[in-house]
Amino acid sequence: MTQATGEEILLNATAMQPPEPLQQAISILQQLRFGQYLRMLHRHLPYPLFESCQQLEISYRHFTGQQSEYIILFWRSDDPSTAKICEKIEQ
């Protein structure tokens, strides 16, 4: 297990047409390593992606952003250190 560094991967999906955000997010999430988290900027909450997260063993949280309507953070469910980092992020 690598040490959590809070390395951020950014996916700006605000100008993407469906289903591109879902395809790109899954492609990133299935390669997500310990210490990494995905910050996704989206115009709305991607519910179909949340359904896939359970199977991918990915946790997530979301909040409203300034640059985009929603910011969604994703991290590996078995990575408590990165989870702690993500819980503290507010913008």
Added chain:
Amino acid sequence: MKTDGLQLQHMPPLKVPFRFFITAPLFGILAALLLLGSGTDGWSTRWLPEIVAATHLLTLGFMATIMLGALFQVLPVLSGYSIPGQHWLAPTVQLMVSGGALALGGAFISADHGWQLTAIILLSGGFSLFIGALGLHLIRLGSTDGNSIFAIRLAALSLLVSLSLGIIMLGAYMGIQIPHILANNGMTHLRFALLGWVLLLIMGVSYQIIPMFHVTPNYPKNISRILVSAIFMALTVLMLGRSYWLILTGGCVLILAAGIYALISFYLLRQRKRKIIDYTIRFWQLGLSCLLLALLGYAISLSGIKEPSAVNELQWGILMIPGFAISIMMGVLYKIAPFLSWLHLQQACLKQPMDILKLPTMHDLLPVKYGRIQFCLHCLTLALLLNALQLPVIRPLAAITLAADFIWLEIVLLKTLHIYRKSMQAIS
């Protein structure tokens, strides 16, 4: 249909909407063959049996079938309630409406009572089943469920008015004694069908799918609802009003509201974030342009500057039916057919999310070049149809191009379905 609040667990199987989508173009082909058979001297007025039959094959057989399929897909996902018995309800509604459209076509051509009675039974039965089942969903949804649902409710109400008047008129043609005030409502039937059911439904759907699929700003909330209400109220005033001023006011409100909707839509489409080549956008722009031209024609006739001739009436019908409604429906089909196929494949991958990466892309399911061919064919068809009214010699060519337009659509939809089935087999 914005993914916010979508309840995908209530998404019906793909065969539910596709059954409607695959059947619909066949009616367009049939309408084209009917026009081809009418020769070069059969397009002089909208009252000719071939024209009335072809019009109803396009409006009921193609347009209503597409709309019913789309609503069977969208309403459960928006409302969060699966339609009880959708596995038998959707094919039954589809069979009854398709059979009814065919019978109505036969009734106009042959003036046969058997066809007329069959059309009345099938169409009233099919639409009653649909309105009964999906009406419950529309009622269950609260008043805060957005402008799309508000527009769809008024569209459904318009369908009810138009359908009832159509059936009453058909009864009168059969010789049933019906009071003149009820039987003589051709214009009200036409207005509630094209400017109520069709326009309001397209408005309701556009409020969701233009921002979602084309990444544009949202329609302004208050104005969207006001426009829909204004159009429905104007239609009601035109139906009930008897004085000149009421008819003038109703007409002006209708033209203004529909015109503002078209201009807002144009503006939003120009504001989209990624200006990629997309023939759905071209279809929207073509359809909205035809709507504006049709409204201009209506405004001229309302102002009294020029009394509409028989040719003008046919031109208005061409602008509103293949021009506005069918252009937009084709464009939307080119977006939702691959999208729904992909979404169903994605749902099938939930247990193995990595499989999503193996799925065909939207462009694999429906290549951009197919859209380009469809758009060119449709533009050519419209140009020929509009000019054929004054140039009888090109009427057969216009009818052949119309048939080609629908044949291509059918081929493309079947290809998409084929790729979907192959991919689904690969997953499972």
